[in-house]
Amino acid sequence: MTNGSGARPGLTLAAVAVVQFMVSLDLSVVNVGLPQIAAGLGFSAAGLTWVIHAYALTFGGLLLLGGKAADRYGRKRVLLLGLSLFGLASLLGGLAQEPGHLVAARAAQGIGAAALAPAALALLTETFPTGKPRIRAFGVWSAMNAAGGALGVLLGGLLTQYASWRWVMFVNVPMAACALALARRGIAAGPPTARDGRPDVLGAVLATAGMTLLVFGVVRTDQYAWTSPVTLTTLAVAVALLAAFVYVERTTTREPLVRLGLFANRSVAGANAYNLLVGAAMASAFYFVSLYLQQVLGTGPALTGLMFLPFALGVIAGSVLAVKLGYRIVPRTLLVTGGLLTATGFAWFGLISPNGAFTTDVLGPSVLAGIGFGLCLAPVVSIATAGVAPHETGTASGLLNSSRQIGASLGLAALGAAAHHRTGRTATPEALNDGYALGLTLGAALLVAAVLIALAVLRRTGPSPQVEQTDDRDRLPARLTKAGNR
Incomplete structure (x- = not known):
C-alpha cells in the first residue's frame, strides 16, 4: 500500500528499522572484540578506547548537522548518502592494517551514521504523524534500537571467537545494502522541508572538536591528574570551543544547527x-559488564556475548x-518507571564479586535493567520530537540522537x-x-539523576501545546492520552 506521495509506509518502516538496528548495533558490537582488536592491530591500552570514542564522538557531534542537512537537502537523499558512507567505512574498517586505519574508519562510520540516523527518524515521524500507527511505528523503532545495542554484544562475541574481529566491521555491509534497497523502493523523494539558508558547518566543527577534547582530557586523567596543567589546559580549551559553538549558533548568518530557543x-x-544521562549509564554498563565477564570471571568472547541475551530480551519485552x-x-510516567527499574538493575550490578557467577551476579540485574531500558526508549523519542514544528523535526531528531x-x-x-x-596499578581480578x-x-546514580530531571522538568501530560507548530497532528502525547481513554 502506498500513500498519495508514492511512499510505502511498510517499506519506510522496514528501512528505518534496519537503519536503527545497524546504527545501534555498531555502538556495542566491538565491545567484546576489543582485546582481540588490540592484539591484532597493536593498540595501546589508552588508544583502544578510541575505537569506541571515534564513532560516538563523530556520530554525536555531527548529528545536528545531519538533521539540518536532512531538512535542507531532502531526507531520502541524505539517508541514501549516509548509508553509502556507512557501508563503505565498515568495509574499510574490516580491512584495517594499522590502529589509525581502524580509528579513521570508525570516525567515518560516525559521520555516515550522523547523516542517516536523523533522516530516518524524521521520515518515520513524517510517515506516521499521529494515532495508533505512530505508536506502533515508534514501538518497532525502539525495539530495533534496543535489540541492536543489546544483540551487538552477542553478535560481536560470536564473530570474534568463531570468525575474526574483522567481521564486527564487515557485518554492517550487508545491512547497509539491505537498507539502501528498501529506502530506494519504499521512500518517496519528497521536497525539502527547509529551503532557506545553508547549514552551519562551522558550528558542527566547533561542537565536535570541543566534545572530542573534553573526552580526551577526561580519558587522560589516568596519566595526568585532574589538577595538572595538561588536564586543566585541555579542558579549558574544550570549554572555550563549546562556548564558541554557542556564540556561533546565536550570531551566524547561516541556518544554525539548532535554534537555541528550542531548549525553551x-x-x-x-x-x-x-537521554544524555541514560546514554552515559548504558554505554558504561556494556563496557564494564563485558570486561567483568571476560577479565574477572574468565569467560570467552562467544559465551560473553551469549550472556547478554537476557538483557536483549528484557529490552525487547520492555519496548513491547x-x-x-x-x-x-x-x-x-513511563520514563520515570523505566529509569528507576534500570537504576535498580545497575545498583544490583554494583554488587558483583570476584568469585561471582553469571546466575548470581549478572542474570537478575540484566533482566531488570533491560526491561527498564526498553520502557524508556519510545516515550523519550515521542516527547522530544512530537512538540516541534515539521520543519524542525530533523533538527529535533538529530538533537535527541546527539545527546x-x-x-x-x-x-x-x-x-x-x-x-x-x-583499580589502581595492579590489575588483579579483585582490583x-x-x-x-x-x-x-x-x-545507577546517573539514572536516578535522569529520573529526577523527568519529574522536575517534564510535564505530566507531555509536550506543551504552546510550542511552535504548523499542524495539530504533531501533538502526539495529547493524542496518545485521548486514545488511551477511548
Missing part, C-alpha cells in the same frame, strides 16, 4: 537531558510493554576514569572487580 520547550530540554502501556499511561551519543562518550570517559582510579563495581554503581 521543557519537553525538548528535559527529554535530551534525560511500553507500546501497550502507551495508550493509557503518559510518557513521563545519547555524546552522553555515551562522556559517560564512558568519566566512569572509566573513576573505575581505573579505583578489576572493584573498579567495575564502582563504575556500575555510578551508572
